[in-house]
Amino acid sequence: MRSWRLDRPSPSGQLDLSRATSLVTSIGCADSNAFAAEVLKLLGNAAGISQCTVFAYEFGTRPRTISVADHRGGRFLRDVADAYAKRFYALDGNQTIVSAASSQKSSVVLLHQQTSEDVLHEDYRAACYHRPNVSGRLSLLLQPSQGVWLSVNLYRDRRHGHFHQNEIALIEAYAPLIAQAAGHHYTLCGQIQTGIPQLMLTRVRGICPDLSRRELDVLCGVLEGRTAQEIGELMGIKPSSVVTYQKRAYRRLGISSQRQLFALCLAPGRN
CATH class of the missing domain: 1.10.10.10 (Winged helix-like DNA-binding domain superfamily/Winged helix DNA-binding domain)
Known part of the structure; x- marks a missing residue:
């Protein structure tokens, strides 16, 4: 398990303009899962990512699911996300990072890598890693407004093993685009639900x-x-x-x- 700040990412590879355009187009889309689906299309094949979830952590309460996407379709990943929000979010390494971060709004994007081996709680590991068939997760953490954090979670398919350094570098290169898009999507859609x-x-x-x-x-x-x-x-x-x-x-x-x-x-x- 490790985390780091994304200050000045070094671009690597070429930007797929059509995919980037589709991601921007999904901002504010009526289909709540369209945003996560476009993130998955943007990075899935290149980094062996099979699932994407976006959570909002608002004012210290349990997370709210903003968007989910899974190559297999159906409600499977939404059910996994619901189980995480109900039972396991307090055990997540993301929570430690968010809790330790400054209470003042920051524009910095944080990245957190967590493998299935890092999760010591058996039920959490089974529900959110083994059953969904993922070996690990890379999370982009950003703060769209004071008291609110978003996590864009990218789950690595188990058959690909753990993330390779070149794949992490690719995600780092795309992270500012994804983070900005996620922040705007939350402002247009997710924030409306904050009552x-x-x-x-x-x-x-x-x-x-x-x-x-x-x-x-x-x-x-x-x-x-x-x-x-x-x-x-x-x-x-x-x-x-x-x-x-x-x-x-x-x-x-x-x-x-x-x-x-x-x-x-x-x-x-x-x-």
Whole structure:
């Protein structure tokens, strides 16, 4: 597992203008999966990539799936992405990088390489690497706005082994184009889905930075008006666990009810 900043990439190879044009055309497309599909077409054959997912990490909550594409088609990869967002995202190396990055908006693109061997959690490795038949992943991490990170994840087909250095160099060369396109796509499509509950959650995090990811996920569900059963289904945990996380979060915030949570979020003079 390793990560690095992409400061001044050294172009390698020739740009496929038709593929680049198709990628730009997919920005803001009504088909939510068109963007990931064009990224896959742009890099798939050249770098042995069989799957692409784009996630948005907004205000410290669990990731939201923006776009997915898989050579095999169907709902398979969408189901894998849902399992990742519900159960495994906190175990991902991407989370460590995003959490350690500055809270101020940065234009720098970060790259993170993670192989199946780097994933120690057996269920996570099985669900997101072995069953999808990938040997590893290279992620482009970017910050389109403060409090929001995007990850464009490129999954290496297992039959090709791990990424070779020349393939990584090719991805580095295309990374600025893909990152800019992903940021604009999020602004046009993904950001529209970011509602008042997520924005209120930003205020909650400012009041109590020590809230855990699980506690934030539960509070997000509460702010969205979901029941404990519904929150549990989204997170892949039992309703009783939802209630436990909710009570812990309320204690940290010095409140005891949903009404007080909304009052805290809406109180004037908070950052």
